[in-house]
Amino acid sequence: MYDDAIATAAAIRSGEVSAREVVEDAIGRIEKDGPTLNAVVAERFERALAEVDSGLPAGPLQGVPTLVKDLGMQVAGLPLTRGSRLWDGDVQTVDSELVRRYRAAGMVVLGMTNSPELGKNASTEPLLHGPTRNPWSTAHSPGGSSGGAAAAVSAGLVPVAHGNDGGGSIRIPASACGLFGLKPSRGRVTTYPVAGTLAAPLSANHVLTRSVRDSALLLDLSSFPMPGDAFAAPTPSSPFVEQAATAPLRLRIGLVTRRADGGVVSPEVVAAVRRTAALCEELGHVVEETELAYDADLAMSGFATLMGVSLLAQVQHRLAELGRELRDDDLEPFTRMIHDHYLATMTPVQVYDANAAVQQVGWQLGAQLREFDLLLTPTLPLPVPELGVLDTTDPSVMWERGGDYSSFTAVANATGMPAMSLPAGLDSAGLPLGAHVIGDLGSEGTLLALATQLESAAPWETLAPSYR
Amino acid sequence: MAGSGTAHLRTDRERSLVVDDLVVEFPVTHGTVHAVSGLNLDLLPGETLGILGESGCGKSSAGRAVMQLPPPTSGSVHLGEVELTGLKAREMRRARARMQLVLQDPVSALNPRRKVKDLVVEGLEIWGWAERRRDTFVDELLTSVGLDPESVREKRPHELSGGQCQRVCIARALALDPEVLICDEPVSSLDVSVQAQILNLLEQARERYGLSMVFIAHDVAVVKNISDRVLVMYLGKTCEVLPSDGLERNALHPYTRLLLASVPSEADADRAPAGVEAAPGSKAVELPSPLDPPSGCRFRTRCPLATDRCAAEEPRLRELRPGQFVACHHPDPTLADPTLADPTLADPTPEE
Numbered sequence: 001m002y003d004d005a006i007a008t009a010a011a012i013r014s015g016e017v018s019a020r021e022v023v024e025d026a027i028g029r030i031e032k033d034g035p036t037l038n039a040v041v042a043e044r045f046e047r048a049l050a051e052v053d054s055g056l057p058a059g060p061l062q063g064v065p066t067l068v069k070d071l072g073m074q075v076a077g078l079p080l081t082r083g084s085r086l087w088d089g090d091v092q093t094v095d096s097e098l099v100r101r102y103r104a105a106g107m108v109v110l111g112m113t114n115s116p117e118l119g120k121n122a123s124t125e126p127l128l129h130g131p132t133r134n135p136w137s138t139a140h141s142p143g144g145s146s147g148g149a150a151a152a153v154s155a156g157l158v159p160v161a162h163g164n165d166g167g168g169s170i171r172i173p174a175s176a177c178g179l180f181g182l183k184p185s186r187g188r189v190t191t192y193p194v195a196g197t198l199a200a201p202l203s204a205n206h207v208l209t210r211s212v213r214d215s216a217l218l219l220d221l222s223s224f225p226m227p228g229d230a231f232a233a234p235t236p237s238s239p240f241v242e243q244a245a246t247a248p249l250r251l252r253i254g255l256v257t258r259r260a261d262g263g264v265v266s267p268e269v270v271a272a273v274r275r276t277a278a279l280c281e282e283l284g285h286v287v288e289e290t291e292l293a294y295d296a297d298l299a300m301s302g303f304a305t306l307m308g309v310s311l312l313a314q315v316q317h318r319l320a321e322l323g324r325e326l327r328d329d330d331l332e333p334f335t336r337m338i339h340d341h342y343l344a345t346m347t348p349v350q351v352y353d354a355n356a357a358v359q360q361v362g363w364q365l366g367a368q369l370r371e372f373d374l375l376l377t378p379t380l381p382l383p384v385p386e387l388g389v390l391d392t393t394d395p396s397v398m399w400e401r402g403g404d405y406s407s408f409t410a411v412a413n414a415t416g417m418p419a420m421s422l423p424a425g426l427d428s429a430g431l432p433l434g435a436h437v438i439g440d441l442g443s444e445g446t447l448l449a450l451a452t453q454l455e456s457a458a459p460w461e462t463l464a465p466s467y468r
Numbered sequence: 469m470a471g472s473g474t475a476h477l478r479t480d481r482e483r484s485l486v487v488d489d490l491v492v493e494f495p496v497t498h499g500t501v502h503a504v505s506g507l508n509l510d511l512l513p514g515e516t517l518g519i520l521g522e523s524g525c526g527k528s529s530a531g532r533a534v535m536q537l538p539p540p541t542s543g544s545v546h547l548g549e550v551e552l553t554g555l556k557a558r559e560m561r562r563a564r565a566r567m568q569l570v571l572q573d574p575v576s577a578l579n580p581r582r583k584v585k586d587l588v589v590e591g592l593e594i595w596g597w598a599e600r601r602r603d604t605f606v607d608e609l610l611t612s613v614g615l616d617p618e619s620v621r622e623k624r625p626h627e628l629s630g631g632q633c634q635r636v637c638i639a640r641a642l643a644l645d646p647e648v649l650i651c652d653e654p655v656s657s658l659d660v661s662v663q664a665q666i667l668n669l670l671e672q673a674r675e676r677y678g679l680s681m682v683f684i685a686h687d688v689a690v691v692k693n694i695s696d697r698v699l700v701m702y703l704g705k706t707c708e709v710l711p712s713d714g715l716e717r718n719a720l721h722p723y724t725r726l727l728l729a730s731v732p733s734e735a736d737a738d739r740a741p742a743g744v745e746a747a748p749g750s751k752a753v754e755l756p757s758p759l760d761p762p763s764g765c766r767f768r769t770r771c772p773l774a775t776d777r778c779a780a781e782e783p784r785l786r787e788l789r790p791g792q793f794v795a796c797h798h799p800d801p802t803l804a805d806p807t808l809a810d811p812t813l814a815d816p817t818p819e820e
């Protein structure tokens with residue numbers, strides 16, 4: 001096994017190993033560790049091997065195996081269940097544009113990774129597929145909603161895996177599994193052919209990786225705009241790989257240890273982000289303590305409404321497709337509760353106001369990003385929870401705890417700003433902690449450059465201990 | 469404050485010259501020429517600061533205002549401990565002697581009717597200092613600027629070459645034992661072959677007399693060679709202040725990069741000499757009018773990276789690398805001369 005996707009592709013190119021050997025090795029790992037971790041929920045091993053045998057596109061990641069999340073992206077021939085019984089067996093007929101770009105880069109899609117129902121949880125324990133386990137400790141959650149992807153990468157099943165992030169769903173599992181996770185700018189990665197719901201501007205697709213350079217390269221390979229995309233991120237001045245490899249200029253970094261919503265932040269988590277801040281200072285950056293300067297209530301109400309209205313639309317379209325009414329066992333209790341709540345209360349004006357609210361929050365945080373180039377916060381305010389803590393069968397628990405785990409991350413979704421989580425040491429239980437960095441729209445290059453600098457100053461373990 | 473920031477000033481060091489928020493405006497019939505709009509700079513003892521910028525950006529206006537010839541519209545100039553603005557005529561003359569100006573056109577700077585031996589001590593005569601040692605002193609001075617006293621002592625300016633005239637001007641400036649020498653395009657009117665000699669002479673003089681120097685020019689190569697630190701000006705504002713070591717590689721401001729891009733490369737140098745006539749930015753559009761400079765960042769009308777923010781908000785100097793200060797909202801570390809970039813850095817697939 002190689003350190004990352006770029007190293008894997010280089011080994012294949014040099015003839016040290018064949019693409020078939022690499023893909024077979026990944027399949028072997030998924031077959032061996034898959035059942036314990038429950039990271040992979042659909043596979044296409046035979047077809048993947050046939051693709052390898054018939055010749056892969058000569059892209060820069062030729063022969064690198066990968067997995068796509070069971071939410072938001074389509075792989076032809078595989079079901080897209082969205083972690084929901086309502087979509088069980090919804091087999092796709094075409095690849096999403098992003099999947100097509102992965103393939104054009106030479107990557108081989110082996111299957112789909114587990115997601116909580118419609119991504120509505122910071123843990124990955126859908127009733128349909130059961131919980132994914134954290135490779136660092138099987139009693140713990142891998143985070144969510146890209147928890148299957150995070151578990152697969154941190155257990156070394158594949159070097160990189162696709163994820164998406166509508167409230168922290170790339171960054172939270174990256175933090176929980178000790179990986180690098182970048183949520184790109186709004187509009188950076190096309191969702192074609194799935195036209196955006198109102199949630200589309202909030203969520204972004206990219207990958208969870210072991211190295212920063214893999215994330216940069218995959219962003220270059222997958223982020224050029226699709227003609228007609230409704231949102232477009234600022235064009236990068238140079239390729240992301242180049243930006244990632246160039247030492248950043250002296251950055252003004254605002255260090256945040258308190259939540260905008262005033263909720264609890266564990267001292268272990270604060271200590272970890274302070275260590276990252278100290279490292280940034282050692283590297284010559286200017287770090288200054290600050291508080292997040294946006295209206296947390298406004299952000300939450302706008303965000304929740306946009307997510308709620310998109311949930312309503314998705315469910316209604318699915319029911320229309322199936323030609324039936326909603327049944328009691330279609331949705332998990334928590335999803336059902338949100339669904340029914342919004343169905344009863346949602347007004348058109350509320351949707352209008354929600355769009356205005358996220359724009360206001362964008363300007364509020366944007367003003368702070370004049371003073372600071374980047375904002376550094378914890379990724380999760382609390383240590384990684386055990387499985388069962390975020391229990392979607394108990395709506396009252398989810399209502400109470402659900403917002404905790406995305407309290408630092410969701411604002412980047414509301415504003416469309418790029419943000420990343422990078423490993424920041426371990427907690428007292430030996431599980432990974434993450435440092436979260438937000439930049440203004442279009443600043444992925446700066447984020448990647450800082451990440452590379454931190455990665456080489458204090459390299460992190462990229463695999464969970466029992467998978468090294 | 470009207471300037472583009474003071475982050476580059478070294479307030480914790482001993483400085484021979486400090487210029488604060490210098491503004492030079494010229495009232496004209498149809499408004500006001502904003503020649504220099506809030507320039508801040510300082511000079512350490514023995515240091516050479518290069519001021520670089522294309523024609524009309526306000527370099528000479530700044531240099532003259534520092535000398536109080538004429539005094540600036542506003543702002544202050546400290547020479548050592550002495551604040552020059554508002555000095556009485558006699559004190560001003562005394563202070564000015566500690567700071568000497570060397571100009572672009574040496575021939576017209578010299579009185580055509582006087583002989584070299586008189587010209588070099590003109591400044592001293594005003595003070596009545598040099599009566600006794602006059603002849604030996606003149607010969608020493610002429611020797612120190614590389615002239616043979618025997619052959620030039622009795623000559624008048626028209627009998628000398630441009631380079632020799634500039635040597636006389638430099639000797640004249642050195643005669644007053646100044647602390648600061650302000651050179652405004654001192655080699656621009658000279659043949660390329662003579663330029664290097666004069667630059668060497670200035671460099672030697674700086675070392676020998678412990679001078680600090682402000683060296684104004686529009687030629688990147690000239691400024692870079694002689695300076696410790698370079699300040700890049702555009703339309704009366706400071707864009708970037710950076711060490712001259714590694715300038716081509718490190719420059720970050722889009723305007724500095726434009727200046728560098730218009731310097732003939734090694735390959736072009738065979739065809740056309742890197743002459744002073746190759747005006748930087750000559751390929752680019754006209755300089756906007758200093759009567760009505762653009763809002764926000766003055767460079768924005770020519771900047772490939774300009775955004776709305778650049779029109780709305782003036783960028784301030786920020787230290788982006790140790791010792792490098794840039795006034796730009798969108799500095800980009802990957803914007804370097806591609807021919808200088810380390811190719812291994814950009815290789816996404818290093819074989820390891």
Ligand SMILES: Nc1ncnc2c1ncn2[C@@H]1O[C@H](COP(=O)(O)OP(=O)(O)OP(=O)(O)O)[C@@H](O)[C@H]1O
Nearest residue numbers: 494501503522523524525526527528529530686758
């Ligand atoms: N006495 C004056 N009256 C009106 N405008 C003036 C005067 N002196 C200079 N200017 C104007 O001020 C601006 C700055 O001129 P300045 O001579 O300082 O530029 P510079 O950088 O030295 O240019 P060059 O490289 O051509 O010497 C120009 O627009 C110039 O036309």
Ligand code: SF4
Nearest residue numbers: 765768771778796797
């Ligand atoms: S501030 Fe804007 S216009 Fe000015 S140099 Fe920078 S990018 Fe260009």
Ligand SMILES: [Mg+2]
Nearest residue numbers: 527528529652
């Ligand atoms: Mg001039």
